[in-house]
Amino acid sequence: MAETITKRADDYAQWYQDVIRAAKLAETSPVRGSMVLPPNGYELWENMQGALDRMFKATGHRNAYFPLFIPKSFLAREAEHVEGFAKECAVVTHYRLKEEDGDLIVDPDAELDEPLVVRPTSETIIWDTYSRWIQSWRDLPVLINQWANVVRWEMRTRLFLRTAEFLWQEGHTAHATEQEAVDETRQMLDVYATFAEEWMAMPVVRGVKTAAERFPGAVDTYCIEALMQDGKALQAGTSHFLGQNFARAFDCTFQNQDNEAEYVWATSWGVSTRLIGALIMTHGDDAGVIMPPKLAPVQVAIVPITRKNGDNEAVLDAAREMRDALLADGVRVVLDDRDQYRPGWKFAQYEVEGVPVRLAVGPRDVENGTAELARRDTGDKSPVPQRGIAGAVRTALHEVQQALYDRAAAFRREHTHVVDSYERFQEVMEAGGFALMHWDGTPETEARVKDEAKATIRCVPFPGQFPGVDTDEPGTDPVSGAPSAGRVVYARAY
């Protein structure tokens, strides 16, 4: 690889850009803030989609699709929602271009009666639809998910983390009772946490957002928060209990079993291509990305050690046999037998792209009936028998998946601090990491810390997530000196 990757210790933000480019995961486009996702990046997203989609279906959800465009008047109906999204949305005002004096111009005669907003999220168009779908308790619950693109006109963009257009899923459910909606909100947060930990090998904290960090229009926003290698937090998924806010805004009522009209209870929940940014910053190293095996587009790359103009047939045969054995076992494998690149170049490329396991096979391996298995995470190399290669590879993939999780969990443990003074807090924020600190529950203290330490409350954590720390034990907020009901998770964040 000719491409240079900046070292993480030198400039973490530049490293992030460099590995994305070198691993061909995404690139900027001529459309400000919009990404191109080349196959390496998109296939990772496909694998994430596949795993999440199975989990959504296993919890009773069905997929559907709603319009890309939202009438301007819909956004206006929920006061907090419009406040949150109106200031950063793409607006379609015309439906035709025309040629004039050799130029292509927006046709002034083709202005829409009502401007359309490109969906930043779909609560409004979906609740308008639900108001027609739902009449009776028999129509409930409605458990729907949508895979879609959305647009939020961000001024400062960053590949995966903050882009004008991004890909995501958004669940939108409707329920007869408050309890059922709250249960759904919590269930989907658990689905996200399971996905983050078991598939992405990324430990997360589960909790609830403060009012200041809530989704516009939500009663409660639950979230999972991960810690990146530079000590910054990243919100990796959110699940919102929306109460009856959207049902009121779109007049969505149902007849309950006593024949009374009631507003419907709502939830929404989503994760996006942002998760790819989280994955990169959880596992990557100075040599490139490291893909967790369960999501890796390519789990195993086989590189035959061939010689130019030599007799390579025995080596290629052995490589093909291993490839076929792995394919038959359901492993995502490529055999890279391209002539125009040397083995060393291929090794470097798969390292940058983060392929978790590499197999190399040369003439001596053929004699011995072995191959060299290299782990991307540790760099460890060991000879393995060609016979029964699938078993050895399965074991290695399993070990890499577990090792990535363990390493990330250890990193988070080392960078999570119980903090009881504001001075110590500011040191921790400078150094990077989570601070478990008491909070008096007021927006004033929250705003002061944000202003002075550039840190936000990532969440009020659910109990029992930090061994040896009872985050629900009352105490004193060291910032204000006021009493506190418990510790919250503070960090600087993406």
Place this chain on the structure above:
Amino acid sequence: MAETITKRADDYAQWYQDVIRAAKLAETSPVRGSMVLPPNGYELWENMQGALDRMFKATGHRNAYFPLFIPKSFLAREAEHVEGFAKECAVVTHYRLKEEDGDLIVDPDAELDEPLVVRPTSETIIWDTYSRWIQSWRDLPVLINQWANVVRWEMRTRLFLRTAEFLWQEGHTAHATEQEAVDETRQMLDVYATFAEEWMAMPVVRGVKTAAERFPGAVDTYCIEALMQDGKALQAGTSHFLGQNFARAFDCTFQNQDNEAEYVWATSWGVSTRLIGALIMTHGDDAGVIMPPKLAPVQVAIVPITRKNGDNEAVLDAAREMRDALLADGVRVVLDDRDQYRPGWKFAQYEVEGVPVRLAVGPRDVENGTAELARRDTGDKSPVPQRGIAGAVRTALHEVQQALYDRAAAFRREHTHVVDSYERFQEVMEAGGFALMHWDGTPETEARVKDEAKATIRCVPFPGQFPGVDTDEPGTDPVSGAPSAGRVVYARAY
């Protein structure tokens, strides 16, 4: 079902709308021309996606994603392309709304420097990207597919067939030689034809479009054409050989193996949610939709014949056992044990939705160890043993799939006419169907027929598709009296 479905013979267009509504496949939305796809419709699309995606991957393609927005100036670069799409595109001109006097308005201070077009198709943004990806013959071919939403501002819309926003896939490939690109174009047409015939159970004619019907910017457009029950043709998929037009427009060259710079050769190909309309109008009957088993979201519905306040446990147990046996065999099955609906209501609902096989099990069936298997296409009912139910169901699904294809093929045969006079041609067009008629190859004759008979040349067919008819035999165009190189397929069309 309380919903009435108009009979096909009375009003085919109204029947089409009625079955879509009753089967919950799609509905109009408050956004003019944009559909909502409820789960029944979207899951059908998911199954189509799954089958096509596997075929694309098996032919070496990888998925990627490109921006939704296209700078206005990009559209302008390819003359025919802009001509084809500029007059019906959604244009984003602003990036913010704001409140003014209690109203939400488009913020005049947030106008974009360059308007953005919501993609009507992605050739331009993709070839701009390829011009950076492709330097050398080593970078070729590029074989990429995108699953996406696109927008074309249609004035007269119709669910699935013609909507402002629709879902589709678009393949975009780049090649070193003309021959390779032509081969790719033909290969993907074959993929579409295989999908239409083997998955949708819908026979299609393969051929090439005339210049008048070509994709804007293409050198050649290949297509598959299907015949609907009302005798109208429907273009079901297109594959375009783009020559070097887009490579020239976006200055995309490569170094060939002799170190000379050459423009890259291109193809693009797509199918859309329009296929769902084709499926409905190929197989539906007066009672509703009929789903081809290979694509049906629900292949089998099990309805237990229970009695209110009766002891239904034995019946429900038998139903559950069959459900589990079918699930274990990979059949998409639902057991409808809802109390609030009677069995007769459920029968009617699954009939409307087109579930290909229904199983009913009541107390007498339990005694006999049988269930009643009903085929949606023929209405035939027969008792089948509960033991080994998966085998009986597999056979029935296979038979329905084949019967649907055979019925559609017979319909097409009966409605395909070899025509040698313009008078007879006009009769055939009035009655509906394909006319195989000589054409002199001129746009003048084509335009005259379009004007006088409201019929278009659907394609110049590939040889050997109509038993007993050599469409490549020269003759005389009965419209102009001029010599003809062969017969083309004329029809009125959707």
